[in-house]
Amino acid sequence: MSTALPRTKRMSGEKRKQAILQAAAPVIARAGFQGASVRDIAEAAGVSEALLYKHFPSKQALYDEALAGARESSQFTIARFATLEPGTESFVLLTYATVDFILFGFPGSKDPEQGIARLVFQSLLGDGSHARAIFADTAANWMDYVLASYQAAIDEGDIVELPIEPPHRFRFVQQLAMALRLSHLPEEPAFAYRGSKRKLADQAVLFSLRGVGLTDAAIKTHFQPRKLRAALARLFSEYTS
Amino acid sequence: MSTALPRTKRMSGEKRKQAILQAAAPVIARAGFQGASVRDIAEAAGVSEALLYKHFPSKQALYDEALAGARESSQFTIARFATLEPGTESFVLLTYATVDFILFGFPGSKDPEQGIARLVFQSLLGDGSHARAIFADTAANWMDYVLASYQAAIDEGDIVELPIEPPHRFRFVQQLAMALRLSHLPEEPAFAYRGSKRKLADQAVLFSLRGVGLTDAAIKTHFQPRKLRAALARLFSEYTS
DNA sequence: CAGCGAGGTGAGTAAACGCTAACTTACTTC
DNA sequence: GAAGTAAGTTAGCGTTTACTCACCTCGCTG
Known part of the structure; x- marks a missing residue:
């Protein structure tokens, strides 16, 4: 089913952020903003919820960044x-x-x-x-x-x-x-x-x-x-x- | 904004059910299934949540019926x-x-x-x-x-x-x-x-x-x-x- | 007019929600 | 190798969620 990443080793901040965004996009795409819980996204990214909030101030901000990222891919x-x-x-x-x-x-x-x-x-x-x-x-x-x-x-x-x-x-x-x-x-x-x-x-x-x-x-x-x-x-x- | 019906008098079962469906449709349409809470729908229909569950076994069933009802309107x-x-x-x-x-x-x-x-x-x-x-x-x-x-x-x-x-x-x-x-x-x-x-x-x-x-x-x-x-x-x- | 069933509600439940404080772990620096 | 810091987690906060139960209140009818 969904690619629930295993908890990986340490990662630099920016790399982790991108990894989270990349894992979040399909989850959000499937379930929608309301349907995809922060827990779901964190699990898909293979990190704890708390770490997720170290990178994004809110679920909405994560959502916005994920969509902005997706935008660039067909340029x-x-x-x-x-x-x-x-x-x-x-x-x-x-x-x-x-x-x-x-x-x-x-x-x-x-x-x-x-x-x-x-x-x-x-x-x-x-x-x-x-x-x-x-x-x-x-x-x-x-x-x-x-x-x-x-x-x-x-x-x-x-x-x-x-x-x-x-x-x-x-x-x-x-x-x-x-x-x-x-x-x-x-x-x-x-x-x-x-x-x-x-x-x-x-x-x-x-x-x-x-x-x-x-x-x-x-x-x-x-x-x-x-x-x-x-x-x-x-x-x-x-x-x- | 949304038409939050006032609590009306007693109503026969079937009439109330239709009234609920009619009030639920726009709420669900605006917010989506996940976005529209049962509370929202009940409030829009001017009834308690409990009564809503007297007419529909679950939120999903209410959703299904609301959509089925909307279907008939352009025939x-x-x-x-x-x-x-x-x-x-x-x-x-x-x-x-x-x-x-x-x-x-x-x-x-x-x-x-x-x-x-x-x-x-x-x-x-x-x-x-x-x-x-x-x-x-x-x-x-x-x-x-x-x-x-x-x-x-x-x-x-x-x-x-x-x-x-x-x-x-x-x-x-x-x-x-x-x-x-x-x-x-x-x-x-x-x-x-x-x-x-x-x-x-x-x-x-x-x-x-x-x-x-x-x-x-x-x-x-x-x-x-x-x-x-x-x-x-x-x-x-x-x-x- | 007692009683009864249908219409209706307030006050809950357990689980899931977004989010956070407090902590541990691993890596760098001098 | 002690200090400092960024990466990461655990445990839980308060709230909202879908849903339930015990109870109330009419209008009716035998």
Whole structure:
């Protein structure tokens, strides 16, 4: 079940703090802030409750730091896309990656059971501050690449004119993927459907590409799931070991 | 803030039970199962904890019943659409209504602060059983109408061929709307954007219509938000008093 | 009008909660 | 090797939690 760490030897302050945070995140992700007791977290981290309070003034502070830490873990991924030259092809790939990463996890993420997603949704049921921060982060990181390749796709004549603000287009893609992720959080998905989750994701990408304004001709040429997956695998080959 | 009912006079068993359930729902919706204490719920219902336990064997049972009750509240709405004759026009209206109702609440729903949405999302962070039940309910109610009008739209030549299973198409619309709703649960939305929420919803409908496969010509003819809102208002005029 | 059952409550229970004081242990420093 | 300190624990604080029990109070009906 949960990784209840055995009591380990002495550790320097900062190292211990990080170890606690890393152990706390999945516990909180699973049970929520209210559901995860300090005892649970301490046990998962393999330390006493008292030590935990040496590092964090309160449970709330621990929670905040754990979420802030989780936030940083999906930042570096996007840099990989900088190597692509903007165009319809890269735009489709970016769209595919958006859905893929949200639904199946970011490449190289050591997030064991994709607790970050749970934390985001829990935040949205609360004051939403952490979710807002994460959204802002990813927007800041992705938007440049996406808008660039989107503009390139327009220049190639592959985008239909629609009265949708460009940023909204990609937000809708992201939001759809998030909802699908949320619907798959329980062991049994929230809605029953035929076929694999992979196939569902592919169809969601297709839905998104058309929703975003791609012409049917461009979709026909560029939307080839197998090739797109291969391209992604190539881009992130170092993580797939 | 919360409606803390005053202790009322004697009441018959079943009536009291319903009153408790009705008072419990928003409290649980706001704070979650773990966050809402039995004391809180009892106070909100204007009764003692002991009486509460006369009606429900445990907190969990109360929770389950409260959610099961909330489930029934959005059933009748759809019957209104039976009066429309299938076609591209009614298909667009149904799509618009899906997004509108999820984002702004069902017409005639007395759900004060749209607690049902919160309950659904909370369920998804748990075992998802309640969310699954609600999804199954709405699917059973809506799918017939939607598929009928969708087929009519195909017959009118307004739908582009896409390798997306028809049920998925409408699920994606629903899922997108749900994600937007979730992102708007906190006071401040999870992502910042220009313009009103209404405008965002309209653009989401447009995105959805294209994603679902509607031809650009059909979109141009049928997607007129003002007219669609008027049509909805007409259909549900009895609730808008 | 006695009695009785259903509606309703105050005062608890044991366990779990967040948190802390007081202590021990291990490592560094000169 | 004594002193100093950071790392770590034990035991328990006061409170809240879900839940229970003994009791009260009506409105009814034989």
